Amino acid sequence: MIPSRQWTSELMAARNMPPHIVRHSRQVRLVSLFVARSLLDAGFAIDMQLVDRAALLHDICKADTIRRGGDHALMGRRLMEEFGYRRIGLVIGQHVRLDSMDVNEAMVVNYSDKRVMHDRVVSLERRFIDLMERYGTSEQSMERILRHFEQASEVERVLARASGIEPARLELLNLVAGNHTFDRGQGFL
Numbered sequence: 116m117i118p119s120r121q122w123t124s125e126l127m128a129a130r131n132m133p134p135h136i137v138r139h140s141r142q143v144r145l146v147s148l149f150v151a152r153s154l155l156d157a158g159f160a161i162d163m164q165l166v167d168r169a170a171l172l173h174d175i176c177k178a179d180t181i182r183r184g185g186d187h188a189l190m191g192r193r194l195m196e197e198f199g200y201r202r203i204g205l206v207i208g209q210h211v212r213l214d215s216m217d218v219n220e221a222m223v224v225n226y227s228d229k230r231v232m233h234d235r236v237v238s239l240e241r242r243f244i245d246l247m248e249r250y251g252t253s254e255q256s257m258e259r260i261l262r263h264f265e266q267a268s269e270v271e272r273v274l275a276r277a278s279g280i281e282p283a284r285l286e287l288l289n290l291v292a293g294n295h296t297f298d299r300g301q302g303f304l
Contacts, residue, residue, distance in 0.1 A: 117164045118200055123171050126198075136174050138234040144170035145288055146227035146236055153278035154218065162202075165220045169206035173224055188212070212263075213270065218277050226274055229267040236286045239267050 118126075127137060147170035151161045176190035192208030195201070209221040210228050232242045243264040251257040271282050 116200060117162075117168055117203070118198075120167070120171075123168050126172070126175065130175060131178070132175065133178055135233065136177050139231060140171050140174055142231045142234045142236065142288075143173060143224070143227045145291060146170075146230055146285060147223050149285070149288060150223050150227060150274060150278060150280060151220070153280050154223070154274075157278050159218055159277065161223065162220055165202055165206065166223055168200075169203045169210075169220060170224050170227060172203060173207050173210040173228060175207070186211075213266065216269070216273060218273060222270060222274065226267065226270045229263075229270075230282075230285055236288045238283065238286070239264065239271060243267070 127140075132140070144167060147166045148163065151163055151166040154161045155163070172195065173191065174187065176185075176187040176194060179185070179190060180187040188208050188211040191210075192204040195204035195207055206221045206224050210225050213222060213225050216222070229239060229242055230236055232245050243260060246263075247257060247260050251260055274280065275282055
């Protein structure tokens with residue numbers, strides 16, 4: 116079961132998602148839909164509605180963890196499960212760390228999140244330099260960020276092979292209107 120876009124927007128408003136997190140989530144959605152559409156075209160079974168809603172809601176608990184600490188991916192997963200949206204919860208729960216290297220909706224949202232710095236699509240290198248500058252405050256945190264970069268780089272290689280996308284070209288999505296559906300006129304979003 117996948118919620119409507121209206122329900123998704125209402126939840127974002129009800130939880131008082133800060134505007135900068137909303138902008139980030141919309142850009143992650145745009146990248147996610149483009150990657151998902153490319154995977155569909157390459158023959159992968161990807162649920163575009165699941166990708167759309169999970170990308171929009173991937174940081175639904177981010178503001179909570181900024182104020183109080185905790186794992187926002189896990190909190191987001193639990194929140195979606197409480198609403199009965201288990202599949203969205205599974206994707207949101209993996210947007211920081213993947214459970215597997217299977218090409219699926221979780222990989223798409225995870226990768227797309229890594230490619231969006233604030234509300235701009237950037238290279239993995241640029242994104243992780245920013246993360247290192249902001250959060251690399253100890254040897255342990257720097258090592259963790261480097262491990263995430265290595266995983267994100269492997270995910271990028273997997274998705275590029277699977278979809279035929281040239282990763283550098285994703286930055287051209289900065290030129291696309293933010294509400295594009297990449298649905299080839301099918302109207303399912």
